[in-house]
Amino acid sequence: MKPKALVFDAYGTLFDVHSVVELCEMLWPGRGATLSQLWRTKQLEYTWQRSLMRRYQDFGQVTEGALSYACSALGLPLDAERRRRVMAAYGSLTTFPEVREALAELKARRLKLAILSNGSPAMLRPVVANAGLGGLITAVISVDPKKIYKPAPVVYRHAVERLRVPKAAIGFVSSNCWDACGAKSFGFRVFWINRSGAPVDALGAPPDHIIKGLDELPPLLAQPARTR
Amino acid sequence: MKPKALVFDAYGTLFDVHSVVELCEMLWPGRGATLSQLWRTKQLEYTWQRSLMRRYQDFGQVTEGALSYACSALGLPLDAERRRRVMAAYGSLTTFPEVREALAELKARRLKLAILSNGSPAMLRPVVANAGLGGLITAVISVDPKKIYKPAPVVYRHAVERLRVPKAAIGFVSSNCWDACGAKSFGFRVFWINRSGAPVDALGAPPDHIIKGLDELPPLLAQPARTR
Numbered sequence: 197m198k199p200k201a202l203v204f205d206a207y208g209t210l211f212d213v214h215s216v217v218e219l220c221e222m223l224w225p226g227r228g229a230t231l232s233q234l235w236r237t238k239q240l241e242y243t244w245q246r247s248l249m250r251r252y253q254d255f256g257q258v259t260e261g262a263l264s265y266a267c268s269a270l271g272l273p274l275d276a277e278r279r280r281r282v283m284a285a286y287g288s289l290t291t292f293p294e295v296r297e298a299l300a301e302l303k304a305r306r307l308k309l310a311i312l313s314n315g316s317p318a319m320l321r322p323v324v325a326n327a328g329l330g331g332l333i334t335a336v337i338s339v340d341p342k343k344i345y346k347p348a349p350v351v352y353r354h355a356v357e358r359l360r361v362p363k364a365a366i367g368f369v370s371s372n373c374w375d376a377c378g379a380k381s382f383g384f385r386v387f388w389i390n391r392s393g394a395p396v397d398a399l400g401a402p403p404d405h406i407i408k409g410l411d412e413l414p415p416l417l418a419q420p421a422r423t424r
Numbered sequence: 425m426k427p428k429a430l431v432f433d434a435y436g437t438l439f440d441v442h443s444v445v446e447l448c449e450m451l452w453p454g455r456g457a458t459l460s461q462l463w464r465t466k467q468l469e470y471t472w473q474r475s476l477m478r479r480y481q482d483f484g485q486v487t488e489g490a491l492s493y494a495c496s497a498l499g500l501p502l503d504a505e506r507r508r509r510v511m512a513a514y515g516s517l518t519t520f521p522e523v524r525e526a527l528a529e530l531k532a533r534r535l536k537l538a539i540l541s542n543g544s545p546a547m548l549r550p551v552v553a554n555a556g557l558g559g560l561i562t563a564v565i566s567v568d569p570k571k572i573y574k575p576a577p578v579v580y581r582h583a584v585e586r587l588r589v590p591k592a593a594i595g596f597v598s599s600n601c602w603d604a605c606g607a608k609s610f611g612f613r614v615f616w617i618n619r620s621g622a623p624v625d626a627l628g629a630p631p632d633h634i635i636k637g638l639d640e641l642p643p644l645l646a647q648p649a650r651t652r
Contacts, residue, residue, distance in 0.1 A: 237465075242627065244472035245602045248576045249609045251628045261626030268623040348476045374473045381477045395496040398489030399470065400479045 205370035206313035347378020433598035434541035575606020
């Protein structure tokens with residue numbers, strides 16, 4: 197079935213979190229990269245662990261908890277001002293360079309474009325507005341009403357319900373391989389943006405397509421559907 | 425309530441996985457530590473992600489899938505012989521030095537001792553036998569019949585059902601902080617073995633006790649219960 201809607205992951209897929217890494221390096225010179233990496237690792241682990249424990253906390257709180265852990269583990273001081281600044285940086289991320297043009301081209305083909313993110317509505321609102329994507333994205337969907345995180349199937353189903361498009365007519369795009377696999381396992385047609393040349397995760401549901409950037413998406417969708 | 429049973433996590437808690445790291449270093453000189461670390465990270469991530477995706481695969485398969493991923497990501501060759509050897513090493517892990525004496529002392533106090541592990545029965549059987557713990561451990565409980573991994577509450581409940589001891593009378597011991605938090609969230613009295621001096625994970629259910637090794641457990645349990 198030809199896609200009628202495209203659903204994009206947010207962080208790392210549309211939005212480049214590199215500016216947060218740079219700010220960390222400025223606030224904790226020489227330790228920024230290590231801190232950002234541990235912070236991101238813990239942030240994701242907490243989403244999976246809390247989902248399984250049924251102790252959902254919104255993504256802002258999870259992200260702050262992960263930051264506290266990472267600073268403590270690395271012995272880095274975290275005062276209120278530094279905390280405020282790195283958390284605020286999450287609200288003003290830039291998009292990857294090819295994003296705007298690719299989205300505009302897809303939108304021009306009358307595809308419904310949406311975001312499905314772990315981010316809480318309060319985190320997603322400013323980042324979409326700041327990046328000027330409001331006119332291109334029809335729906336910004338957070339996992340928050342479901343009180344569980346990706347890759348739980350109920351989260352992908354939530355996007356289907358919000359968009360009112362059959363899941364077979366939804367293309368899902370993510371740079372996180374485990375998210376791509378989760379979406380594939382649920383039943384979307386999936387495009388994994390593999391920017392770093394990583395292997396496919398052994399999760400039993402490999403993505404349908406592997407691309408290097410969002411600019412590859414419009415030509416790929418213009419091709420007639422192949423029998424897979 | 426005074427504990428009537430103690431439930432131990434296996435890998436990293438009773439059994440030292442260091443010998444697997446050493447073997448990796450022997451098979452992939454100069455890359456053993458990096459490989460082991462990525463392998464372990466992916467092994468855990470897959471347990472959480474597959475649990476949320478409802479695509480359970482037993483721990484042996486998950487561990488092999490994570491090994492393939494890690495070798496591929498690092499560009500390391502993985503032939504059938506090397507695969508066989510590192511997987512076999514999982515079956516002959518040694519216990520941490522203080523384990524046998526601590527378990528014997530706890531057993532002498534008529535505490536029921538059990539293991540609750542992500543490991544499949546086929547993986548756990550040889551490691552418990554090789555370490556000579558058969559006479560000390562009453563029950564080796566795998567998450568496998570539940571087809572989901574820690575820290576899902578159903579897994580901890582499975583141990584309660586198998587042991588037929590009320591959960592308030594079960595002490596749970598793990599060196600993995602997220603596992604300790606999962607067990608605490610479920611309702612066990614929890615002892616976290618913090619061998620590396622890490623911070624407590626921000627999962628909303630901190631362990632009751634933090635110890636540095638299993639040898640601290642018998643004296644701690646001999647103390648009268650405090651009101652917390």
